[in-house]
Amino acid sequence: MARERAGPLEYSRKVWVRAWLVATFVFLYAPIVILIAFSFNDSRRNIVWRGFTLEYYDKAWQNASLIEAFANSIVIALLATAISTVIGALLALALWRFRFPGKPAVEGAMALPIVIPEICMGVALLAFFVRTGWPTALPWPLNLGPIVIGHVAFCFPFVAIVVRARMAGFDRALEEASKDLGAGEWQTFRRITLPYMKPGLIAGALLAMTLSLDDFIITFFTSGPETLTFPVKVYSMVRFGATPEVNAASTALIVVTIVLTVIAMRLQRPTQTAEAGA
Amino acid sequence: MSAPAIVQIEGVTKRFAGVVAVDDVSLEIRPNEFFALLGPSGCGKTTLLRILAGFERASAGRVLIDDEDMARVPPNRRPVNMVFQSYAVFPHMSVAENVAYGLRVTGAPRPEIGPRVKDALAMVRLSGLEERAPDQLSGGQRQRVALARALIKRPKVLLLDEPLSALDRKLREEMQLELVRLQQEVGITFVIVTHDQEEALSMADRIGVMDQGRLLQVAAPQELYETPSCRMVADFIGKMNLFAGRVIDARADVLRIESELGELRFERAGLGAQESGSAEIGVAVRPEKIRLSYAPPSDGLIGVQGRVAQLAYLGDASLVYVDTSAGRRITCRLPNQHRGAGMPAAVGEICWVAWEPADCLLLTE
Numbered sequence: 001m002a003r004e005r006a007g008p009l010e011y012s013r014k015v016w017v018r019a020w021l022v023a024t025f026v027f028l029y030a031p032i033v034i035l036i037a038f039s040f041n042d043s044r045r046n047i048v049w050r051g052f053t054l055e056y057y058d059k060a061w062q063n064a065s066l067i068e069a070f071a072n073s074i075v076i077a078l079l080a081t082a083i084s085t086v087i088g089a090l091l092a093l094a095l096w097r098f099r100f101p102g103k104p105a106v107e108g109a110m111a112l113p114i115v116i117p118e119i120c121m122g123v124a125l126l127a128f129f130v131r132t133g134w135p136t137a138l139p140w141p142l143n144l145g146p147i148v149i150g151h152v153a154f155c156f157p158f159v160a161i162v163v164r165a166r167m168a169g170f171d172r173a174l175e176e177a178s179k180d181l182g183a184g185e186w187q188t189f190r191r192i193t194l195p196y197m198k199p200g201l202i203a204g205a206l207l208a209m210t211l212s213l214d215d216f217i218i219t220f221f222t223s224g225p226e227t228l229t230f231p232v233k234v235y236s237m238v239r240f241g242a243t244p245e246v247n248a249a250s251t252a253l254i255v256v257t258i259v260l261t262v263i264a265m266r267l268q269r270p271t272q273t274a275e276a277g278a
Numbered sequence: 279m280s281a282p283a284i285v286q287i288e289g290v291t292k293r294f295a296g297v298v299a300v301d302d303v304s305l306e307i308r309p310n311e312f313f314a315l316l317g318p319s320g321c322g323k324t325t326l327l328r329i330l331a332g333f334e335r336a337s338a339g340r341v342l343i344d345d346e347d348m349a350r351v352p353p354n355r356r357p358v359n360m361v362f363q364s365y366a367v368f369p370h371m372s373v374a375e376n377v378a379y380g381l382r383v384t385g386a387p388r389p390e391i392g393p394r395v396k397d398a399l400a401m402v403r404l405s406g407l408e409e410r411a412p413d414q415l416s417g418g419q420r421q422r423v424a425l426a427r428a429l430i431k432r433p434k435v436l437l438l439d440e441p442l443s444a445l446d447r448k449l450r451e452e453m454q455l456e457l458v459r460l461q462q463e464v465g466i467t468f469v470i471v472t473h474d475q476e477e478a479l480s481m482a483d484r485i486g487v488m489d490q491g492r493l494l495q496v497a498a499p500q501e502l503y504e505t506p507s508c509r510m511v512a513d514f515i516g517k518m519n520l521f522a523g524r525v526i527d528a529r530a531d532v533l534r535i536e537s538e539l540g541e542l543r544f545e546r547a548g549l550g551a552q553e554s555g556s557a558e559i560g561v562a563v564r565p566e567k568i569r570l571s572y573a574p575p576s577d578g579l580i581g582v583q584g585r586v587a588q589l590a591y592l593g594d595a596s597l598v599y600v601d602t603s604a605g606r607r608i609t610c611r612l613p614n615q616h617r618g619a620g621m622p623a624a625v626g627e628i629c630w631v632a633w634e635p636a637d638c639l640l641l642t643e
Contacts, residue, residue, distance in 0.1 A: 173366035174366050174369075176362070177368070177424075180360045182380050182431065183384075184354055191383070195370045196370065
């Protein structure tokens with residue numbers, strides 16, 4: 001019996017489509033898999049596989065300046081994410097809800113930090129902090145201030161865009177219904193608007209977090225001589241040869257990111273909690 | 279005087295950037311009344327409803343609800359509740375949470391909320407669906423949630439914005455009966471906005487017809503249908519044959535009109551007081567009041583000869599379109615009373631259409 005021809009949507013039955021799919025995944029994930037695998041490699045040069053070891057995890061853990069850079073990165077990312085989520089969400093709300101003169105200009109200006117080449121923004125921020133005489137020799141964590149400010153400056157437009165897209169599908173009658181039923185402005189925002197925004201907020205925050213966590217250029221320009229972040233530290237380590245220690249530290253960062261993402265995805269499912277209460 | 283009005287609208291005008299949406303409307307709505315605002319889309323009826331709810335501020339005039347001026351009262355403090363056209367059921371809350379919302383946000387005592395939610399859901403026949411999420415409900419059920427959510431607040435007036443327009447025909451008829459039953463059960467004033475005249479006629483105690491921001495006529499359904507005050511209302515409610523005419527002789531007992539149908543003669547007694555010199559006048563007659571015959575009609579009837587131009591079979595009735603020699607088309611609606619009777623006429627036949635002068639309306643506006 002002749003096999004039925006595959007329909008346009010039965011892509012898994014077409015061999016070349018499947019091959020393409022596999023190639024895409026290999027292209028995307030092979031480098032990461034290799035990075036993780038070689039973090040367990042028992043070889044200083046880390047070019048050929050010499051056997052399994054956890055030694056370099058221990059080494060990375062003992063490397064005080066690497067840990068410090070890691071902690072700096074996490075603190076910066078958390079602060080920058082929190083601040084840019086709030087600013088971005090407020091901007092998105094303002095653009096969604098109000099009509100005001102110069103609105104197109106504001107929308108354009110909002111996207112500017114996304115389009116401006118990062119190197120320009122780095123130089124601009126450096127010039128700004130030098131020009132304003134921003135104090136440099138501050139104790140931790142105040143010395144992270146300029147980096148956080150720099151990160152917020154390029155992260156919040158991403159949050160604003162994501163949240164704005166989410167709000168585009170919001171039925172304004174929901175807010176009116178809430179007020180009609182006796183809720184004030186604030187109650188309406190907290191009980192109706194905010195829950196609707198939540199997936200957008202989480203997606204925006206995640207985006208901001210990953211952008212901040214692995215940013216190199218802007219951080220490089222805004223960090224003082226004493227403040228290292230993880231990407232900058234890894235860069236300096238790689239210049240003296242890539243040991244499995246770098247791989248180990250990178251793997252740890254990947255794990256942290258995945259855990260955060262999973263938590264965020266969990267938070268994004270509101271209907272399940274409603275059903276659990278039944 | 280009759281019972282005081284629950285809603286008084288006094289000279290309300292609303293302009294949006296120069297466009298007049300509501301034009302000097304004055305209206306009184308009585309307690310426990312089922313009131314319909316009827317009009318074509320864009321006539322300002324929804325804007326008027328939103329002014330009552332407090333979502334729009336009137337440019338001029340004032341609104342009193344239960345004798346209280348609403349000018350400075352925000353929507354959340356008005357003794358009215360609204361059922362939105364889109365229902366606006368909160369998507370992230372269960373049915374019970376939706377219904378309880380209005381009590382929760384105003385800080386009603388907790389032990390009171392549960393039983394009241396139960397009662398409200400029983401009233402709209404949704405018992406058992408408390409824990410459903412809105413996206414698991416049908417359109418009709420979602421509307422019932424919106425109704426229960428509004429009624430649980432025990433408003434003085436319930437506002438309904440095109441509540442049935444999103445439902446299919448069968449469900450719509452069911453909900454019409456349901457809304458009337460609910461209104462009688464709870465004894466709350468209902469103000470419904472609709473563009474569907476059948477809906478308004480079948481449900482409302484009184485109807486206000488609006489067009490281009492103005493309120494044209496306020497009357498009970500039967501009065502509105504049988505004695506519309508102007509051409510617009512006559513044309514909008516039901517079907518109407520309208521002919522242009524001119525008064526040529528206005529005596530104490532007889533009115534003679536020169537019209538597209540020829541010269542017509544009316545006894546004053548059957549017409550009410552319509553004083554007009556040689557003014558333009560509209561002669562109107564409803565299709566179902568017209569009879570069809572193949573012989574000249576008897577004296578005293580208004581009759582016109584014509585040719586059957588087209589037929590339309592509706593099931594319970596048939597429409598016969600007759601072209602007069604003057605080129606006017608007259609629609610008559612003939613009931614199909616017996617099985618196997620066939621069509622009442624055939625295209626091309628020469629016939630007479632006739633009606634009682636008393637079934638005629640003379641419209642000056």
